[in-house]
Amino acid sequence: MWPPLRGRARPEALERPLDVLPGVGSALRRKLEKLGLATVRDLLEHRPFRYEAAVPERPISEVFGDEEVAIAGEVVSVGERRGRGRLRILTVRISDGTGAIGATFFNQPWLKARLRPGTRLRLRGKPGRYGFDVRSYDLGETSATADFAPVYPASEEIAASRLRGLVEAALPHARDFPDALPAEMRQRLVLPLLADALTALHKPRDEGEAELGRRRLAFDELLVLQLGIARRAREREAERAPELGAPGELVARYLEVLPFELTPHQRSAIAELDADLARPIPMQRLLQGDVGSGKTVVALYALLRAVEKGRLGALMAPTETLAEQHFLTLEPICAELGVRVALLTGSVKTREDDSQIVVGTHALIQEGVDLGELAVAVVDEQHRFGVEQRKALVEGRSPHVLHMTATPIPRTLALTVYGDLAVSEIAKPPAARKPVxxxxxxxxxxxxxxxxxxxxxxxxxxxxxxxxxxxxxxxxxxxxxxxxxxxxxxxxxxxxxxxxxxxxxxxxxxxxxxxxxxxxxxxxxxxxxxxxxxxxxxxxxxxxxxxxxxxxxxxxxxxxxxxxxxxxxxxxxxxxxxxxxxxxxxxxxxxxxxxxxxxxxx
Incomplete structure (x- = not known):
């Protein structure tokens, strides 16, 4: 089990600004905020992207050159002085029986109270200008966590070693994190307490301990994601979308005028769309396929299903160029079918009052655009829109929504990340096309x-x-x-x-x-x-x-x-x-x- 952390349960402490930690002034606080670190919670949730590899442990008498090593001993004395500017240097003399050496800590004044003579200390670093330059350390412990010192995403203004020291100072607050997982579930899934997981993540004794901490935090994230997806799916079950029934004469003519045969994957996607559109529950489907695989053919089919029932279809694209290209692709086919199409972007505003299909950018969701009879919405390159933009397209109504993406996403990952979406995939392009x-x-x-x-x-x-x-x-x-x-x-x-x-x-x-x-x-x-x-x-x-x-x-x-x-x-x-x-x-x-x-x- 992980060593216990000191500190009383005090949840409000997690939301306190970082200047409550020793050594954090207003200048450092501003630098931390640039990294997205504003509270104690932020700091404890700032995860290392790797851990230092183990280094050999040497007696102090054999420490020389610029080799990075680990040393262990007892504190003999502690001194503090100021350097240039706001630099504070803590010099600790330690001995292991074979010799003694001065170890240097920069801008970590809170350590002085903890480094009393006789305290056991294990350091990792190398000889430097001021003695032994410390990269990481273990204090009052026999375990060698310094061998697995975390390395954090940092910036030019804040070194990774500085962040490591700040996390060390914040670690006692890990006990303040509420743990929502029942004990029975933790035992069944072999997951540690959340506080223990944070300790393991930031101060592991070996790689296995770090992985167990990471696994618990990853489990919590996935659990929250899946709970959100389940709640959204339950809410959608209560919504009502237009029932578009079976495909009619308009889409039959559309398939006839296409100058090519649909691929089996396109036919499969269309069959899945038909099943969704016949239900009163709003469709939420992700259509994915590589560039040139024929997604637009399927998207137009969905839009025409709305038109043949006297309703509106809308296609929203992330850029004007893409919206214009969709319009130029759809308009000739729709004209042949007698369907009116409009283009609406930030710089092109055609009348949409009598249009049956509207193609546009985010201009579609701006005030004054009436999409009241919207039955089918297609969102192209959906990952390039924010959540609020996608919500605005359907707000106040419950249309069927088809999301499209050409970004390759493994099906299992798509079902995890987009768990509230059914997934259709056009895995192969038309047979006549050759690989580039x-x-x-x-x-x-x-x-x-x-x-x-x-x-x-x-x-x-x-x-x-x-x-x-x-x-x-x-x-x-x-x-x-x-x-x-x-x-x-x-x-x-x-x-x-x-x-x-x-x-x-x-x-x-x-x-x-x-x-x-x-x-x-x-x-x-x-x-x-x-x-x-x-x-x-x-x-x-x-x-x-x-x-x-x-x-x-x-x-x-x-x-x-x-x-x-x-x-x-x-x-x-x-x-x-x-x-x-x-x-x-x-x-x-x-x-x-x-x-x-x-x-x-x-």
Whole structure:
């Protein structure tokens, strides 16, 4: 069992500001607040991301050089002095019978009262300018927890060792945490008391003890999540949504006018939607599938189910570019079916009074927009909306809701995190589509990438060139993209028709640019990450991502999804700085990005 903690149960102590701890003044408190640490509770819930590996224990007489070691002995004397500014230095002389050494503690004045002569002390650190520089310690204990000293997320203003000392000072308040788990459940699941778990997390004696503490805290988080999901599901059972009955003639015509056959996964998702929409309980379903897998076809089916019952359907997208692309995709098909579609974004407000389907951004949830007859709502890239935004779309009504995401989520994880959602998955793209061949190319071989791009352009294909994430502001990125487009026209893409897309274009300019690209009036679209989602041109079969090492793996995955949307073989060429200039993390991202599509680095 863990050693007992001193201190009376005093729950209000957990919400007290951190300046109640010894050594925390107003300046340090402000630095801690930048880390999201404002109360004693925050500090105790600030979890270490790793633990120090064990180091050899040496007699004090054998401590020399800069080797990191552990020493143990008894306190002989304690001294304190001030350094520059507000620096306070505590010097403790300890002896183990083979020798004595002065150990140095910085800005931990509360230790003075606990380090009385004769106290047993075990230290971890190395010889330094002021004696033995202490990295971690055990006080009055025989266990070697210093070998597993926690390392916390810190900042430039607060060192990890400083945080470790503050947590040590706050640890007696771990007993103030109320423990809601019944003893019978803890015993059955082999879980410690919550106070013991916090002690094990912050001051473990070995790796197994740290893992048991982490396991208890993880269990509590999952329990709260599942209880919230269960409560929300019970509340939804009491709500009433429009019963849309069996599919009718409108959606039958829709499936007939599609220029392709639905995949088995799309048919399965539609069958699951039909079952949900026939019930009076509001549907909450997550539709997940990779980029280009055909989620929009299923989403439009759901919206048309509302229309054929005389109700409204709405699709909310996180960006104007994606909303506009959805509108441009849906509008021609809906026009053929006689269904009126409107686009509503922050900068485009068309009349929605007589519309049957409304496509838009968060503008859909702003005051003055009437969605009173809403029966089906589709939320695309749902993880990019806040909880309040998603709630606002359905507030005051109980529509059926279909959430869509292209972010790959393992089904078991989806059922845990989105436990209040039923999950439909389009696991495979249409059979005619081939996997995108992805190559990682260092910048010294960038000419090869443009040589391949020109060859494909000469064969009648189209391409994207994505500019790097160098500039912070959208205006600077737009200027950089325009300059790069001008350079390419003079150099690698001389003789080809090049357009430039970025976030500073007005909506009408973006739509006109996309119309020209789709109509093959442009060969190449030079763009910022504004094309990350929502751009769908089947004839675009090659993409060059400049300085790909600057992009995250999820961004590269989304960008690659802009090609490979037709039957032709497509290519994504990741051009990076020289391999020796890259960080390990950047190399790992590029290796993973290229391996995911079945092609490795050169």
């Amino acid at each position: 061949v992805t190559r990682w190319i260092p910048e010294e071989r960038a000419a090869e990438a443009y040589k391949r791009l020109r060859r494909l352009l000469e064969e009648g294909r189209q391409a994207y060139v994505v500019c790097p994430l160098v500039e912070e502001s959208e205006t600077s990125r737009a200027r950089a993209a325009e300059q790069e487009a001008e350079r390419l026209v003079r150099a690698e893409l001389r003789g080809f028709r090049v357009g430039c897309m970025h976030g500073r274009l007005r909506p009408a300019e973006r739509r006109e640019l996309m119309r020209r690209f789709k109509a093959r009036e442009l060969d190449v679209l030079v763009a910022t990450t504004v094309i990350e989602v929502g751009v769908d041109v089947a004839n675009a079969t090659v993409m060059i991502v400049q300085e790909a090492d600057r992009f995250g793996l999820a961004q590269l995955h989304q960008l690659r999804g802009r090609v490979g949307r037709g039957a032709e073989q497509s290519y994504c060429l990741l051009v990076s700085r020289a391999k020796e200039e890259l960080t390990d993390a950047a190399r790992e991202r590029l290796e993973a990005g290229s391996a995911a599509a079945g092609a490795g680095a050169p």
